[in-house]
Amino acid sequence: MERYDVLIAGAGVTGGMIARELSRYNLSVCLLEKENDVACGATKANSGIIHGGHDPVPGTLKARLNAIGNPMLFEACRQLNVPHRRNESMVCAFGPDEEPAVDRLYQRGLENGIEGLEVITGDMARQLEPALSTQITKALLIKNSGIVCPYSLTIAAVGNAMDNGVTLKRNFEINKIEKTDGLFTVCSANGETVQGEYLINCAGCAADKIAAMAGDGFYTINPRAGEYMLMDKSEGGRVSRTIFQTPGKEGKGILVTPTVHGNLLTGPTAQAVDSGDSTFTSAQQLEKIQRLAAKSVPGVNFRQVITSFSGVRSSVDGGDFIIRMSDKVEKFAHVAAIDSPGLTCCVSIAVYVVDMLAQAGLKLTEKENWNGTREDPLAFSKMDMDQKNKVIAENPAYGKIVCRCETITEGEIMESLTRQPVALDLDGVKRRTRSGMGRCQGGFCSPYIMKLIAQHTGTDMTAVTKNGGSSYIAVHKL
Amino acid sequence: MIKHDIVIVGGGPAGMAAAVAAYDRGVTDVVIIDREDTPGGILRQCIHNGFGLHKLGQELTGPEYATVYAVKVAERGIKVYTGTTVLSVTQDRIVTATGREGIVQIQAGAVVLTMGCRERSRGALNTPGTRPAGVFSAGTAQKLINIDGYMPGKKAVILGSGDIGLIMARRMTLEGAKVEAVCEIMPYSGGLTRNIVQCLEDYDIPLYLGTTVVEIHGKKRLEGVTIAQVDENRREIPDTRRYIECDTLLLSVGLVPENELTIAAGISMDRVTGGAIVDENCHTEISGIFARGNVLHVHDLVDYVSDEAERAGCGAADYVKNGVQAGEYIPVKAVGGVRYVIPQHINRNATGEISLFMRVAQPSGKARITARQGETILATATKLKTAPGEMEKLIIRPGLLGTGEITVEIEQL
Structure with missing residues (x-):
């Protein structure tokens, strides 16, 4: 059975950023996600605001983490090359x-x-x-407030964590948590099992269920x-x-x-x-x-x-974030009720959680070769003429426009299928490249992208989905 | 930078017809740029018949019709850049395109814009509900079936009775799917009568007029839709909701001329047609840039696209040979029940026949459409019935054109 130092439940922006923060240290970390991709819950559909910090009630965790989290997130966006703007x-x-x-x-x-x-x-x-x-x-x-693309941020954070050794398991919907001999054994609905010494619960709207499974379900989302x-x-x-x-x-x-x-x-x-x-x-x-x-x-x-x-x-009565080590279950961390300004606080929460784990006994020794930066994916539409010609000469797929509305090339689609965390479905390609996000909403490009996914994964078009599970697009071959 | 006399943006039926016409008019240095690996545009996925009756005097399928023009293009040695997407067109007619060989920049003597149109998406309709797989624009489903060879679903509802929706109702049925209903929000169909008969009635597929999809259901894959009747203001009528189980929803809810390049080039647009403002030679307000086909206004029949695009090809050829035609412009206005008229203005010195194309705003019985200039009737035609789904045409004979605004209106008889 696979065994990790730290398991993280939920690959939203909070889980992703915690994974990245933990990847600085000599630890084995596994990020568990129930969907076919990261950033599929609250992370993919919110306002994308980096809040200034004027709104939370003074004295709350939200107020504190927002105030310090705002500059930390701007810095992380720069390191991870994520689209953002301080637009006030x-x-x-x-x-x-x-x-x-x-x-x-x-x-x-x-x-x-x-x-x-x-x-x-x-x-x-x-x-x-x-x-x-x-x-x-x-x-x-x-x-001091700004805007950011929340799913690009999460994809970049998880990608950077993976570049630094973190494991991502998708379609891992936790349905059982056991703790024996100081180890959490976590089982998924489709029969996979992993073990870990620490378990961090950032499962968004399912955080109350995960907490209950672990034996400390004191709140309701x-x-x-x-x-x-x-x-x-x-x-x-x-x-x-x-x-x-x-x-x-x-x-x-x-x-x-x-x-x-x-x-x-x-x-x-x-x-x-x-x-x-x-x-x-x-x-x-x-x-x-x-x-x-x-x-x-x-x-x-x-x-x-x-x-x-x-x-x-994922809101709770009382309204503040719930971020603390469990009183009942040793080495189980609650990171729950992360609603607004959760996105702004993703980095400050990650740092706070890692400190909390260290106080709970997690040994942190920094990696010598940790690299906190992630290159910007090649975006054809942003290149000048010389750059365009250069990348096309190296890889002709960058000359072929697939998504006409957003000017996305086949090269960019292929990059999204090969770069960690790889896209496995149409929505995954869309979130990484913006193909299908324009005016025609994928009307022209989706069959072509389905073909690229099928070719790349060695499957048939009928196996390609919109967003995993039973979200198939073509039902049978004629 | 490469130079060509005429650059045609888009190798669909309009682009190919324009290229051939320009060549035959004596300007042989014509190139076509098309983003697909094979020219022909959307015709390639229209494997049903009914194309060419007016223009070619024979009934062809879409690919056959496209081949007729592809052969004409090839016979003349007109170069087609395939797999190449135009990124920009400037007012001084520099066309920048990208393909697997790299970026190509062409200084064109004249440019003809023939990019066609795209379908309105679910997002543009703002239909409430979930966002599962299984919601397709009718054209996307058509491409999946006819080009890629995959069925998009087994049990379908079609929203919108535009021609593609009607054609797809039949196509899905022929491939073994069950089409539960075609819903049309308007009290009349937007499609051709022949398609309603041949695609719905012949297959016992019900057409619900004044009905729309008000909610989409299903988490991962579509599980069903709720339909409801609407009043004359397209508001839902209470207590008319009905749930239909289906795994596929096809949308045929309108076509939008694809004018991103046109707008980026700063060419004046017509808010009603969604296309450029042009004269009788399809000349836009930017010197040397022409537009025709579905990029100018959406057509019902490809035959007319080819016909009109020849006009653009000739216009571009004349421009390359002779430069701008001198003369003041006479505005052409749609009034009283006519939604739009193309061209939007006519050169006072225009010679030869001038064709006016228009759509009416509402369906009607017997009616007369008339183009007037002051007291002079320039052209008139009596129709047994008219409908927004059927494009109308008037021809102004040579020598009739005077001065002053031209109006086109419809009178009920």
């Missing part, structure tokens, strides 16, 4: 009733030790962002779905900053933000759902997004929507 954000008040909320957030930000906050008038806000509503009377400007609408790049320049409304009882409210890829994102809604798999969208919520986004930025052209989606956040 604004929290906007509509009229005198909401203005005190802006002042409160400013005070809260100061208490949390956040720099770069400024309270501005509605007119100043519109000078910075001309598309903003004339109804906005006051705003909090947050200069209340999954909350947030629906989004993503607009074509023609709308991407509508605003440069991330535009929030003052927070209400439904969280931070509907935002309007550019994405690092140049699209415009609006959302999220917030409603309680049954499980982390409840990623459906509803007509009612999509209408709500349009109504509330138009309140901040009246000009958003929703006819330019290219997709809508829903992400499920």
Whole structure:
């Protein structure tokens, strides 16, 4: 049986970043993921914001990890060559009733030790962002906040961890955890088993189940779905900053933000759902997004929507992150309830967790040859003419455009199939290369990419899936 | 940088017809750039018949029709860059393309844009529900079956009664799948009557008008869809929901001219057609750049695409030989029940017949379509019935053109 020093349950951005942090040390680490790819839960469908840190209640773990996590994440994005931008954000008040909320957030930000906050008038806000509503009377400007592509970040973090020796096991849905003689034995639904001395639970919406399996299930995750609408790049320049409304009882409210890829994102809604798999969208919520986004930025052209989606956040009553060693089960770490600002905190959480494990007895000796950087995947559309000719001369597949909407070449598709963590399905290729993310949403390129996946894996097109399991695309050969 | 007199962007039916026409007009240095390894465009996956009746006087399949033009192209020695994607076209007609051999840059005397169109996706419809595998645009399913040889599913619902949706209802049935229904949100079909008869009625496939898919179900693979009736404002009518179990949803919900290169080149666009603004020679507002085929406006029949594209080929050839045609432009406006007219303006000095192409906004019974210039009737035609799904055409005879705005309108009779 395979035996590791540390097992990590869940390859979202938290698990991935913890894996990378642990890969600095002489340890054997295994990352267990129930889906066919990393970043398939809350990580793949959120706002992609690097929050400034003005929002969490002072004194909470969220406040502390956000404040230190913001610069740590910008640094990690640079090391891992992940698309990100410090685009600033604004929290906007509509009229005198909401203005005190802006002042409160400013005070809260100061208490949390956040720099770069400024309270501005509605007119100043519109000078910075001309598309903003004339109804906005006051705003909090947050200069240290930014945007990042959350799944690119996770793929890069896991890839970097794997380059430094971490093992990734996919389709490993944990259904049993036993602890004997100081060792966790973890079994998957399809009969695989691994053992580990330490077990870190960052299973997102399934964290309560994993905790219960391990014998310390003291909390219940209340999954909350947030629906989004993503607009074509023609709308991407509508605003440069991330535009929030003052927070209400439904969280931070509907935002309007550019994405690092140049699209415009609006959302999220917030409603309680049954499980982390409840990623459906509803007509009612999509209408709500349009109504509330138009309140901040009246000009958003929703006819330019290219997709809508829903992400499920793992929230708990009380609202703070649950990050601590189990009181009941030795060497079992809870890293649960990582909802907003979890993405911003992924690096600070990872460092915090590794410290926590060290205090619990995990021996940390640094590797001599650890390399924390990861090269940017070759992106044809970003190259100049000479670079393009050079890569095509080396590998003609870089001359063949497969995805016309995003200008993605066969060379980039093949890179996504061969570079750790490799893409195993269409969605995996899409998240790594952006093929199929443009206007036609894969209409033209998906059959060709299916063929490349089948050829590369030596299988038939009928074995190629959208996102693992029974998500097959072609049912039989004619 | 290489130089060619005429560069044609896209080797589908429009591109090949334009190339052949330009060559026959006396400009022989013509090249076609096509992203696929074989030219022919979407025709290659349209293995059904019904092509060529108007243009070639015979009924052909899509690949046969494409071959007729591919042979004409080959006979003239017109070079086709295959597997090559155009990355940009500039206003001074520099065409940059990439292929397995590297980047190629061509200084063109004239450029003809014939990139065709693409299908609207599920995302653009914003249909609520889950996002499982098994939701395809009809054209993607057509490619999987007819080119790659794979069935996309066993039990299908088709949303949209555009021609590709109708053709695919029959195609899926012929390959052993069960097509449960075709749903059309409008109170009338967007497809050709002959396709409704030959693809649905002949196979007992129900067509539900005023009905749409309101929810998509299934986690990994599609498990079913909920359909519901809609009112005249396309809002769901309460208590009309119905669940249909299926593993496949095909979308045939409209075609969008693929004008990314056109827009990036800064060419003026028509918001209604989604294509460039052109004159009677398919000349855009940028000197030396022409556009025709589905990239200009979406057609029902490939025959008309070829016909019109010949006009663009000739226009480009004349431009290379003689430069810009002098003369003021007369605007052409769609009014009263006509949704759009192509061309959007006509050169006052235009000679020969001028064809106007238009679509009506609503279906109607007997009606007359008329092009007027002030009090003068330039052209008129009486139709027994009209529908948005059927393109209409008027021809202005030589010598009639005067001054002032031209209007095209439809009157019920």
